[in-house]
């Protein structure tokens with residue numbers, strides 16, 4: 001029996017969803033026009049006033065916002081409420097340039113936590129569950145978002161935050177945690193550690209995991225599910241739009257339902273900015289129609305994916321987005337070929353390797369080089385150099401057929417690649433361009 005957190009919204013008719021979007025978009029454009037001079041100028045530059053936006057059909061007319069706008073407008077340029085009405089900020093983990101600072105009213109936090117609660121219920125969560133939130137707490141949205149959602153569902157919430165793996169495992173076992181929320185790479189690491197401790201999946205009380213904040217492959221999902229004996233659900237979000245819970249997976253595990261009562265999704269051609277027809281792959285753009293303090297219109301996520309309105313077996317009616325292949329800025333261009341780290345991960349896991357790898361890109365005498373360093377499992381580990389070389393050749397072939405280019409593969413000893421407690425560092429690009 002499928003359960004929902006807000007069934008009347010999550011299973012609403014398409015007509016109802018469109019009516020909400022039309023009404024809220026018109027209201028939001030007016031709000032932004034009146035309170036966000038930064039965006040008003042962009043509208044004026046295109047000769048637009050709020051009267052030009054009568055519903056979702058007119059959305060394409062509005063100007064885009066990009067990460068560059070967020071940097072330029074830092075810190076208050078995109079704030080649409082007086083500071084006295086705001087109760088919180090969250091911020092991106094950006095390592096270059098200014099961080100993005102997003103503001104929330106209490107109402108914004110409330111709706112955000114509803115979105116996270118929908119994700120937890122979709123993963124089978126109820127008030128009988130014990131939900132361990134091992135995302136980082138603080139400026140990062142992962143911990144606070146899922147923590148709030150877990151409270152709303154009524155789960156007993158364990159706010160472990162990230163790190164201290166031994167303590168994580170102790171709490172999971174001693175307090176019978178049934179739901180785990182963290183990054184997929186940390187879930188894989190927790191699984192690996194528990195396996196080393198001799199724990200089998202049936203000795204681990206977890207039944208579900210909600211994993212997001214980084215791109216992960218379908219193979220990695222299988223791997224985590226098998227090691228922890230759980231169902232692993234994807235969740236998607238951006239600090240710019242609130243945080244996790246913009247979309248989430250249901251029991252069908254085939255794409256994430258976008259919370260369309262709060263966000264309107266479009267797919268555009270990243271080069272021309274043109275809206276693409278349904279089903280086409282392109283850059284995902286979101287318009288936030290209920291946010292008060294930081295309401296972004298047509299925000300370009302740089303995530304490459306497609307949308308599907310096919311009927312879902314779970315009964316939810318909100319549009320689904322396929323798992324993004326990665327961000328346009330995660331995409332590597334190597335000798336003119338587009339390469340997503342998730343494609344490399346797929347090859348490695350398909351050949352039985354763990355998701356512990358690092359991709360090193362460099363430029364030698366003006367030619368790009370791609371070196372994939374991957375750990376062997378303890379079972380594979382051998383000092384038979386012939387065997388190591390045979391395995392490397394096999395992976396080189398696998399990568400060539402997936403990516404269409406030659407890569408170097410280096411097999412390294414188990415445990416030699418540094419583990420991450422948050423987002424894993426998968427790519428080191430040493431090219432100086």
Ligand SMILES: [Zn+2]
Nearest residue numbers: 250312314316
């Ligand atoms: Zn569904």
